[in-house]
Amino acid sequence: MNIEQEQQLDNMSGLAPLDKAGIKSKEGIIPSKLYRQPKRNPPAMAPMPALGAFYGFLLVNALAAVFSPIQDCDEVFNYWEPTHYLNRGSGLQTWEYSPEYSIRSWLYIVIHAIIGKFGSLLSSRPSFEFYFIRLALGAICAACETRLFSAICKTFNPRVGIMFGIVMACSPGMFHASVAYLPSSFSMNTTMLGMAAFMDWRGGLKTSVGMMWFGIGAIVGWPFSGALMIPLLAEDLALSSITGDVSEIIYRLLDGTVRSLLALVSSQSSSHRISGNLVQALQIAIDTFFYHKVTVVPWNIVYYNIFSGSSRGPEIFGTEPWDFYIRNLSLNFNFWFLLALSAGPVLGLQFLLQGRSATRQSPIRSMVFAIPFYLWLAIFSAQAHKEERFMYPAYPFLALNATLTLHTVLAYVGSGDPTKVVGKIPAKLKLYVVSLFMLLAIDVGVGRTIGIYSAYKAPLQVYAPLHQAEFASGEANVCLGKEWYRFPSSYFLPKNMRAKFIKSAFDGLLPGQFNEAKIGFGFFPGTWLIPPGMNDQNIEDSGKHTGKSCRPDFGDNGGVIAYCADVQRHPDFVSGEMK
Numbered sequence: 001m002n003i004e005q006e007q008q009l010d011n012m013s014g015l016a017p018l019d020k021a022g023i024k025s026k027e028g029i030i031p032s033k034l035y036r037q038p039k040r041n042p043p044a045m046a047p048m049p050a051l052g053a054f055y056g057f058l059l060v061n062a063l064a065a066v067f068s069p070i071q072d073c074d075e076v077f078n079y080w081e082p083t084h085y086l087n088r089g090s091g092l093q094t095w096e097y098s099p100e101y102s103i104r105s106w107l108y109i110v111i112h113a114i115i116g117k118f119g120s121l122l123s124s125r126p127s128f129e130f131y132f133i134r135l136a137l138g139a140i141c142a143a144c145e146t147r148l149f150s151a152i153c154k155t156f157n158p159r160v161g162i163m164f165g166i167v168m169a170c171s172p173g174m175f176h177a178s179v180a181y182l183p184s185s186f187s188m189n190t191t192m193l194g195m196a197a198f199m200d201w202r203g204g205l206k207t208s209v210g211m212m213w214f215g216i217g218a219i220v221g222w223p224f225s226g227a228l229m230i231p232l233l234a235e236d237l238a239l240s241s242i243t244g245d246v247s248e249i250i251y252r253l254l255d256g257t258v259r260s261l262l263a264l265v266s267s268q269s270s271s272h273r274i275s276g277n278l279v280q281a282l283q284i285a286i287d288t289f290f291y292h293k294v295t296v297v298p299w300n301i302v303y304y305n306i307f308s309g310s311s312r313g314p315e316i317f318g319t320e321p322w323d324f325y326i327r328n329l330s331l332n333f334n335f336w337f338l339l340a341l342s343a344g345p346v347l348g349l350q351f352l353l354q355g356r357s358a359t360r361q362s363p364i365r366s367m368v369f370a371i372p373f374y375l376w377l378a379i380f381s382a383q384a385h386k387e388e389r390f391m392y393p394a395y396p397f398l399a400l401n402a403t404l405t406l407h408t409v410l411a412y413v414g415s416g417d418p419t420k421v422v423g424k425i426p427a428k429l430k431l432y433v434v435s436l437f438m439l440l441a442i443d444v445g446v447g448r449t450i451g452i453y454s455a456y457k458a459p460l461q462v463y464a465p466l467h468q469a470e471f472a473s474g475e476a477n478v479c480l481g482k483e484w485y486r487f488p489s490s491y492f493l494p495k496n497m498r499a500k501f502i503k504s505a506f507d508g509l510l511p512g513q514f515n516e517a518k519i520g521f522g523f524f525p526g527t528w529l530i531p532p533g534m535n536d537q538n539i540e541d542s543g544k545h546t547g548k549s550c551r552p553d554f555g556d557n558g559g560v561i562a563y564c565a566d567v568q569r570h571p572d573f574v575s576g577e578m579k
Contacts, residue, residue, distance in 0.1 A: 050146050050149070050150045053145075053146050053149050053150070053165060054142055054143065054145075054146040056165065056169060057141070057142035057145045057146060057149075057165070057168070057169060058138065058139060058142040060142075060169045060175070060178075061137075061138030061139065061141055061142050061178045061179060062135060062138055062139075064138060064175045064176070064178050064179045065131060065134035065135045065137070065138045065179045066131065066134075066135075067453050067457070068175055068176050068179055068453070069176075069452060069453065069456040069457060069459065069460065070180075070459065070460070070488055070489075071176050071180065071388060071389070072180070072182065072387065072388070072389050073485035073486075073487075074182070074387075074389070075180055075181050075182050075389075076487060076488060076489045077092055077094050077511050078094055078096060078097075078104060079108075079109065079112070079181045079182065080130070080181060080488075080489035080490075080491060081093070081094075081489060081490060081511070081514075082097060082104075082106075082109045082514075083109055083112050083113050083116060083133070083181075084126070084489060084490045084491055085514040085524070085526055085527075086109065086110070086113040086524065087113050087116050087117060087120065087129065088126065088490070088495070089516060089518075090490060090498065090513070090514065090516055091490055091513075091514050091526075092490070092499060092511040092512070092513060092514070093511055093512050093513060093514045093526065093531055094511045095509060095534040095535060095536055097527070098530060098531055098534040099291045099292065099293065099527075099528055099529075099530055100530055100534065101300070101304070101534070101536050102287070102291050102293075102295045102297060102300055103297060103300040103301050103304050104297065105220070105283055105286075105287055105297040105298075106286050106287050106289075106290040106291075106527065107220060107282060107283040107286045107287065108183060108186065108220055108221070110286055111220075112133055112181065115132070115133050115136045116129045116130075116132065116133050118132070119131075119132025119133065119136075126490070126491040126492070126493070126495070127491055127492055129491060130489065130491035130492070133181065134179045134181070135179075137178070137179045137180075137181065137185070138178055138179045140189060141177075141178040141179070141185070141188075141189055142178075144189040144190075144192040144193055145165075145168055145192060147192065147193060147196045148164075148192040148193075148195055148196045148199075148396060149161050149164060149165050150196075151195070151196035151199045151200045152164050152199070152400065152403075154200065154202070155199045155200055155201075155361065156361055156366070156404070156407075157407060159407055159410075160400075160403050160404060160407045163402075163403040163406055163407065164399050164400060164403045166438075166442065167333070167336050167399040167402055167403060168395075168396075168399050170441075170442045170445045170446055171332060171333050171334075171336060171399075171445050172331070172332050172333075172445055172448045172449045172452060173329070173332030173333055173391070173395060174395060174399075175449045176332075177389075177392045177395055180389065180392070182389050182392070183220075183221040183222040184221065184222050184225070184389045184390065184392040184393055185221075185389075185392050186217065186220060186221035186222075187217035187218070187221035187222045187225035187392070187393040188392045188393045188395055188396065189217075190213045190214065190216050190217030190221065190225070191213075191214065191217060191225060191228055191393050191394075191396055191397075192396045193213040194210045194211075194212075194213035194214040194217070194228075194229065194232075195210075195232075195369070195396060195397070195400075197209040197210035197212075197213060198210040198229075198232040198235075198236075199369065205236065205239075207233070207236050210229070210232065211229065211233075214226055214228065214229040215279070216279050217393070218298065219279050219280055219283060219298055220279060220283065221393075222301075222393065223298045223301055223302050224302075224379075225393040227375065227376065227379060228372045228375070228376060228393060228394065228397065229372075230372075230375065231368055231369075231371040231372050231375065232368065232369075232372070234368075235365070235368045283297065283298075284296060290524060290527040290528060291527065291528055292528035304536065308536070311537055312536050312537055313385075314383070314384075314385035315384045315385050316537060316538045317385060317508075317538060318385060319384040319385055319386070320384070320385070320386040322381055322382075323381075324381075324386045325377060325380060325381050325386060325391060326381075328388050328391070329391065329398070331448065332388075332448075333398060333402070333445070334441060334444045334445055334448075335437070335440070335441040335444070336398070336399065336402040336441060336445075337398065337402070339401070339402035339403075339405040339406055340373060340398045340399075340401035340402040340405070341401075342405045343370040343373075343401035343402070343404050343405045344367065344370055344371075344374065346404075346405045346408050346409065347363050347366050347367050347370060347404065347405075347408065348363070348367075350363055350408050350412075351363035351364075366404055369397070369400060369401075369404075370397075370400075370401050370404060372394065372397045373394050373397035373398050373400075373401050376391075376393070376394040376397070377391075377394070410434065413425075413430055413434070414430065458486075459486045459487070459488045460488050460492070463478075463488070463492040463493060464492075466478070466492075466493060466494055466497065467494055471494070471497075472494035472495075472496075472497070473496075474496060475496045475497070475498075476496070476497050476498075477497065477498050477499070477500045477546065478493060478497060478498070478499050478500065479500050479501070479502045479546060480499055480500065480501050480502070481501075481502055481504045482504035482505050482506055484501055484504070484506065484510065487499060498513070500546035501544055501545055501546060502545060502546060503542075503545045507540050508538045508539075508540060509534075509535060509537075509538050509539060509540060509541055509544070510540075510541070510544040510545075511544070512531045512532070512533060512534065512541075512543075512544055513531075514526030514527075514531075515529045515531065517529075
């Protein structure tokens with residue numbers, strides 16, 4: 001590497017030059033300047049211990065596990081219900097789990113079912129298992145948040161890390177996403193681990209580790225989440241082109257791919273290599289066991305969503321205007337979202353006006369971590385079918401963008417240079433304005449979180465009386481009408497009670513029932529026996545409606561308990577006709 005190349009690398013990384021040309025590590029020949037702190041910032045650790053940050057995140061996520069309403073009916077019918085079937089023998093089945101289509105992986109379900117089994121050892125009550133899984137999801141998310149928090153403190157600035165923690169802990173969006181039983185939430189967690197790996201250059205470039213985490217998120221969670229990695233890989237390619245270490249970037253890319261996709265484990269493998277290498281093989285093996293055919297679910301998901309034609313695909317389930325995510329993220333992150341959108345312009349102005357960054361990293365490297373959020377927002381705003389959960393994987397990037405913007409602005413506002421206008425403003429006035437902004441952003445976020453809970457808590461509470469002795473004994477059905485999508489899952493029903501659907505104004509395809517046969521069909525026959533009436537075009541199937549009389553017969557154990565929240569069309573309990 002010549003002197004000019006080293007100077008270029010200095011400018012990109014924002015690091016001070018070193019005497020030595022390079023250090024050999026397991027990642028290859030890495031310029032030793034990557035190990036140094038910037039010359040104008042002394043080494044510093046996080047302003048609080050990582051364990052303290054973990055406890056803070058864990059407390060917030062535990063509250064979310066207990067109080068957060070279920071935001072998306074897909075979470076119930078595509079994940080809670082299959083888990084209930086594996087652990088308790090019954091559940092509602094969507095067309096995605098039909099062996100004919102198989103666009104949902106059982107690996108993701110099995111992981112949570114195992115967690116739920118541990119919970120059932122502590123209590124036999126189904127709802128306890130539900131909340132136990134949620135608490136586990138919250139704890140896992142807290143660990144991932146803590147890892148990224150520590151990486152941000154060490155890489156950028158402790159103040160950036162603190163503000164990142166505030167955004168993550170006080171935003172309504174994270175309150176729901178942290179405990180949501182959804183692949184997009186899983187991908188959000190692996191995104192945080194991948195970000196931390198790409199961010200932390202201490203000990204050498206960790207490209208392959210970052211690729212592994214993004215790869216696991218794409219394979220086990222949501223395939224599209226891998227797009228967030230593109231700008232981070234581009235940075236690695238740029239560094240390699242400057243240093244001339246092309247062979248090393250090729251090695252790191254291949255190593256990261258192998259860690260995510262293959263089932264080969266070498267004798268030199270570390271624990272993260274072993275876990276990454278086994279993911280794809282484990283997924284195929286588990287899905288083959290449950291579907292009774294070799295299935296590559298990630299490809300099935302991509303094929304259905306992109307290549308299945310106009311009569312299929314996500315658009316048939318509803319479309320939204322281009323600004324849907326702007327409105328949604330404004331509600332879920334309020335002022336933080338506006339700051340996240342401003343990250344690019346603010347970092348650009350910082351570079352043009354001052355030629356340096358307000359953090360330990362150069363404006364160019366800060367921009368590398370700001371781009372993925374813009375990329376994700378652009379990709380999904382261009383899609384006709386939009387859902388709030390599609391933004392979950394990008395939440396950590398949104399929070400980082402917001403904090404980079406705020407930190408840069410505060411560094412400028414906090415200047416005491418009397419030659420500048422901002423330097424003439426009294427320090428106390430600056431403190432009051434900044435404190436007011438922070439408190440307002442936190443209060444708006446917490447207020448919306450409380451408001452959502454108070455307005456939408458009913459579905460998690462309304463079924464509690466069904467566990468009373470007079471209702472829970474014997475077999476019975478719960479009839480769901482037009483608002484079937486608010487059903488919180490079979491975990492809230494007594495053991496011998498089943499959810500059924502009555503005809504309502506909804507004219508799409510409703511879930512069916514997992515086959516509960518137990519003799520002569522082997523393990524979990526509902527996962528591989530083809531259910532009747534399923535299709536991938538959202539066409540209504542009348543067989544999904546119960547043929548039994550739907551009437552409030554709470555005293556007869558063989559009757560049907562009615563929960564018909566349908567204001568447009570429902571049975572008249574006197575005449576039996578649809579109204």
